Amino acid sequence: MERELLLECQRSSRSAQRKVYEKMAGKLYSVCRRYLKNDEDIEEVLADTFYKIFTKITQLQNLDTFEAWARKIAVNECLQKLRATKAQFISMDENFVETSGTSSENISFEKDILSLLNFLPEGCRAIFNLFAIEGYPHKEIASMLSISEGTSKSQLNFARKKLQELLINQNI
Incomplete structure (x- = not known):
């Protein structure tokens, strides 16, 4: 600017x-x-x-x-x-276990992923955006959204799994 x-x-x-x-x-x-x-x-x-x-x-x-x-x-x-609007977070077990995945894999189809975000529940989508796109740590996300750090982690895990399913189903 x-x-x-x-x-x-x-x-x-x-x-x-x-x-x-x-x-x-x-x-x-x-x-x-x-x-x-x-x-x-x-x-x-x-x-x-x-x-x-x-x-x-x-x-x-x-x-x-x-x-x-x-x-x-x-x-x-x-x-x-x-x-x-009281975005709803999906109820999940607070004992979060993160799935293993290779973060070194860069996704070259960013537009497809971003369009798939619309299929995620609002709370889950917000956490995915804050963590994966904006780069906020879970502790800060938890503070921003008044949720526990475990909820932030589990929501991110859910978002990753859901996006993965959507990618497979849409053959992207």
């Missing part, structure tokens, strides 16, 4: 805000889409995200981190929406 454009946003320039919106809307929509299924919820969260971005941009000290900062706001808004 251009530094001068962000400085203009910090000065509350409407034209600069519009340009930032146009440049970032697609990226942030994709982030929200990974967490939420309903288009109305996504649009609501996206609006809240941009409101927060433009009202708090003066607090951002390092403009070079703008995109990561904006993305984090979008993720937090999605999580807030999930908490407000």
Whole structure:
């Protein structure tokens, strides 16, 4: 993102805000889409995200981190929406045993995987996104979602198994 454009946003320039919106809307929509299924919820969260971005941009000290900062706001808004709608987590045994898998296998069909995320329950999808895509550790995920660390791990395990089944069934 251009530094001068962000400085203009910090000065509350409407034209600069519009340009930032146009440049970032697609990226942030994709982030929200990974967490939420309903288009109305996504649009609501996206609006809240941009409101927060433009009202708090003066607090951002390092403009070079703008995109990561904006993305984090979008993720937090999605999580807030999930908490407000009381996303359901699949009941599983807290005595979690992680399945073995080779993490060195890179999946070259990211779009297919992301589209399959829509078949996961909301809570499970959120944990998969936070862990596998955003890179949060289980302890932080548990804190963010007010669940136990074991629940976070078991939900991730469930998501992996479900995605694996979906991949096999769809011959991807």
